Each structure stands twice: as C-alpha cells, then as structure tokens.
Amino acid sequence: MKITLTFLVLLLLITVVYAQEVDSTAQPEIFEFEWAGEKTTMQKYFIVFLKSGSERSQSQEESMKLQQEHLAYLGGLYEDGIINLNGPTDGQTDIRGFSVYNVATKEEAKRLAKNDPMAKAGRLAVEVHPWWLAKGSGVK
Template identity: 55%
Template sequence: MKKILFIALALIIFKSCKNEIKEEVIHEEVKTEFKEKTVKELKAELTSKGFQIFDYVDEKTQDTIIMQQYFIAFLKRGENRSQSEEEAKELQAAHLAHLGKMYELGYADISGPFGDDGDIRGITIYNVPTLQMADSLANADPSVKAGRLAIEIHPWWAAKEFCLR
C-alpha cells in the first residue's frame, strides 16, 4: 500500500511540476494576465462566477490581497476496504485519473496523499464557487463511490495570487 501511495505521489508531483521551462513560461503568462487586470476587475470576475472573496491589506506593503474561498477535501479511509489487491489497484488508477481530470478542468488546484498511514489519506483543494459543487466533484471519485475513501470538505481561504513554495 505504501508503494502505491508513493507511486501516486510521484505521479502527482511529476504531473504538477512537468517541464521547468514550460512552467516558467506559463507562470510568466499567468503573472502578465493577472497584472493586466485591476483588482476591481478581478474581484468583479470572481464574484460574477459566484466565488466568495474579501480584501486583506498587507500591513508591511499596504498591498491589497484578494482572499478567495476554496474548498479542501480530506480523503479519509472509507468503510469498504475489502477489495482484492487487483481491485484496489484498479480503483487507485481510476482515482488518480479522476484527480487528473479535476486538475485539467480547473476544478482542483492541488491533490496529494499524506505520508503516514492515518485515517486521513490525502487532500484535494477545489477551486470552485460552492461547497455543493466541491462535494459533487469529490464524491464522483471512483474510490469514494466504491467506499474505499470517504470525503470530508471544509471551506478554506487563501490569497488569490500566491503559489505554493
């Protein structure tokens, strides 16, 4: 099981990192696109799509930072873990495909497993306007449908223009 989790994590990291040069070009394009929009325009766009936002003013720089509500889904150990090894591998492949699709469609910003063997197996951060939408997408995961994983979702606030380091 740890080997499967390690492979899943490696695939997710590989998929999200990809080619450094391509990522830098994309990052610069995103930064340029973001800088072209005023704070007012970005706020109007987000609210028109139904996202919850608020302003935070950085005390040091006095910059206005837009805080956006995301939804963090905790993927927990489900009640039905009696699948054969082959079934578990197939579910894991379908689970990873689902997460990849969520990322490609822009619904999920990041996903990954935890490094321990606890009841909380991993997380996905959904970039969608409502809890209902995040819940629906998370529960469409084949591993959740099979009962191998269970979902617990919480609203989560993060700065709109900041990236993980």
C-alpha cells in the same frame, strides 16, 4: 384537474431548484483586504480530505484498478482548473490525502469529490471544509 395543476407546480419547483444547483456561472466568494501594505484578494476554496473509507474488502487487483481511476479522475479535475493542489499524506492517519477545490460552493466540492471512483467504491470517505486563501497563492 387539481392533480394536474399540482403536478405542474411541483415540476416547475423541481426545475427551478435543480437549475440553481447546477448554476455553472456561480463564482467563488472573494473579498479584498490589505496586508503588509499590499492589496490582496482573498478567495474561499474548499479543502477536501480523503479519509480511509469503510469498504476495504476489494481484491488487490480491484484496488489497483480503482487507484488508477482515482488518479485519472483527480488529474482531470486538475487539468480543468477545479483542483489547485492535490496529493496524498504519508498514510499514518486516517487522512489518506487532500485536494484544494476551486469551486463556488461546498456542495459542489462535495459532489465532485464523491464522484471519485475510490469514494464511490467506499475505499475513501470525503470530508469538506471551506478555506480562505489569497487568490493565486501556491506552495513555495
């Protein structure tokens, strides 16, 4: 009986923690401020740097397939409004590209970035940083 009760309590705790982690109603942090006489809403975004990964032994054919899957994955996140900006660097450093994620938490950005086929294969490593930006800003 004691083992069953302990198991049920543990199961309940796991369910509560899991439900909090996948809370799709969570919103990004924002705050209002005035700049140059205009009210602006600042939002916390997350910059995901995609760096050269440790696993680079794939054949050229495998690498090309992974690249197609990578682009399709990121394109889908962009179409879903999860990624606002995205693109490669010039390849001269270990940072191969970056994306700006419009999600509520760093953990969510990291989880999504690590689901990228190139990250799963080890060709890219993920580094995530919070970034405050005026909501709705874009490159001009």
